[in-house]
Amino acid sequence: MEKKIIIVGAGLAGSLCALYMLQRGYNVTVYERRSDMRKSVMTAGRSINLALSKRGWTALKKVGIEDRVMEISIPMPKRIMHDLEGKLTDQYYGNEDQAIYSVPRGELNVLLMNLAEKNGAQIFFNHKCVDVNMERAELTLTNTLEDSNINIKCDLIVGADGAFSAVRDKMTRQDRFQFSQYYIDHGYKELLIxxxxxxxxxxxxxxxxxxPRGNFMLIALPNLDxxxxxxxxxxxxxxxxxxxLNTPKKVTTFFNKVFKDFTPLIPDLVDQFFNNxxxxxxxFKCYPWHIKGHCVLIGDSAHATVPFYGQGMNASFEDCRVLDELIENxxxxxxxxxxxxxxxxxxxGDGLQDLSLHNFIVMRDKTADPxxxxxxxxxxxxxxxxxxxxVPLYTMVSFTNxxxxxxxxxxxxxEKLMADIMSIENIDELWDSDAVMQKMLDLSI
Incomplete structure (x- = not known):
């Protein structure tokens, strides 16, 4: 009998998961709380640009859509650091053929939704998940446009509805379900050059x-336009x-002092700062990520993290690939x-969250440190x-699986090994010597 899959959330994880499930011949329906983003104009606001790396490409390749995504991507083989005086320093991520890719979140989401629908998925927007019966794999959803409820039974519920997941919220009713959330002291604001x-x-x-400015940090990723x-x-x-930073004068003074070579790039900087x-x-952590054989969480619903390794989307896509492999196995x-x-x-998920917090410190404090x-x-x-x-840590995370x-x-x-190496007297002069390389070899055995 054909299996019926309900996916809650038509974001990146939910849309890619739909493609994987469709590839298996399942009947797939997706319900999204928000309106159809394809019918609205996308603006800067709350969509940190996405960096697509090896794990993400591996998942896209398995459903045969990597070429379509490559068309809307820009390769970035390096970081460029801007110091206080505007001096630039290139830092390559890996070998010459290694790059991460800048991808517009909105365009990627639209592409995945279109492909899911083309391959047979039904996507319903303005449908809010209000209840889940984990024992029977049943959902209750509210059509927010008509203020009416529908009840649906299926074989599997996939919660792909983000950090504030309604599906996960219903799972917290289960005995011994663990959930925690932790906010860092920093927030973010998006701007557009x-x-x-x-x-x-x-x-x-x-x-x-x-x-990189210690307590502050600004990043910029290129768009195709x-x-x-x-x-x-x-x-x-x-x-x-x-x-x-609550007045135009304070904002202007701050940017001129801290990001002086950035300020001329955005003529309407002050307006953007206050409008965005x-x-x-x-x-966000939780466990388990499933209830019996009826419900499972993927993506941010299961392991939302801070964006400082550029791996949130890649981890979500990897979830889809691994889930598919387990269905096969x-x-x-x-x-x-x-x-x-x-x-x-x-x-x-825990490892990614640890890596993301660690890289926040690296990007913020260390990338400008000689x-x-x-x-x-x-x-x-x-x-x-x-x-x-x-294999360098960044390479392991971004260029391998x-x-x-x-x-x-x-x-x-x-890091522990390198602390010993960096404590060698006159390391700045001896760094590329045979003796230092041998010391590293001895310590790494």
Whole structure:
């Protein structure tokens, strides 16, 4: 009998999950609380630009749509650091052929929804999940336009409805279900650098631009139309915080002082600052990610994190791929599939969250630190000499499918080793010597 799958949430994770389920011949219906984004104009606001890397591409390739996504992507093989005086420093992510890709969230979501519908999915918008019967795989949804309820029974409910998941909220009623949330002191505000009059980019196109300033950080990712989606990360309270930057003069003074080479790029900076919302950043944990063989969480519903490794979307797409592989491995026995999915993916969700918080510190405080840059040069040389001994943490996360949990453990071991190396007397002069390379080899065995 054809299995009926209900997916709650038509975002990136839900839409890709629909494609995976359709590929198996399932009957797939998607319900989305919001209106159809394809019928509205997309603006800057609350959509941190997305960085697509190996894990995401692997998941897209498995459903045969990587070429379609590549058409709307821009390769970024490096970071470009902007210091206080506007001096630029290039930092390549890996080898010459390695890059992460800037992808417009809205366009990607539209593409995935269109492909899901083309392949047979039904997507209903303005439908809010108000109740879930986990024992019977039944949902109650409210059509918010008509203020009417519908009840649906299915074989599997997939909660892909984001950090504030209604499906997860209903799961909290279950005995021994664990849930926690943690907000960092920083929030974010999105800004937009417009293209030049001829449609060209104002700054280097093929790079992720970062203005690291300790307690503040600004990043910019390129768009195909010549613009850049920028994100300012700042504390909610304290000196020069979002709370304190409450007049046009204060905003102008702050940007001229802290991001002086950025300010000329946005003529309407002050208007954007006050018109675009300020949003919170948090980490959401829960366990288990499933209830029996009837309901499962994927993406932000299960493991929402802060965006500082650019891995939220990639992890969500990996969820879809792994879930599909488990359906294959366990011959569609959803009870076994979901149990193994929770067991295997939970450590990876935790690992991603640890990595994301760690990279926040790296991006904010260390990417402009000469000692940190020297450490990266040492790691890079050692990795080139002994690639089987040392894979840099960023490479593990962004350019392989090594589990997040393993990458985190290995990365922390590497940090301890590098602390010993960086304590060597005159390391700034000896960094590329045979003696230092041998010391690393000895420590890494």
């Amino acid at each position: 417009p293209a030049n009059d001829d449609g060209s980019h104002k700054i280097e196109k093929h790079a992720l631009h970062i203005w 010549g613009s850049y989606t920028c994100t300012l990360f700042s504390p909610f309270e304290g000196e020069d915080s979002f709370k304190e 919302p300020t949003a919170s950043l948090g980490i 366990y011959s569609e026995d959803f009870s076994l599939v979901l149990r193994e999915f929770s067991k295997s993916r939970k450590p990876n 000692k940190f840059l020297l450490q990266k040069k040492i790691e890079q040389k050692f990795s080139q000499l002994y690639p089987h001994k040392w 090594i589990s997040y949990s393993d990458a985190w453990k290995i990365g922390m071991s590497q």
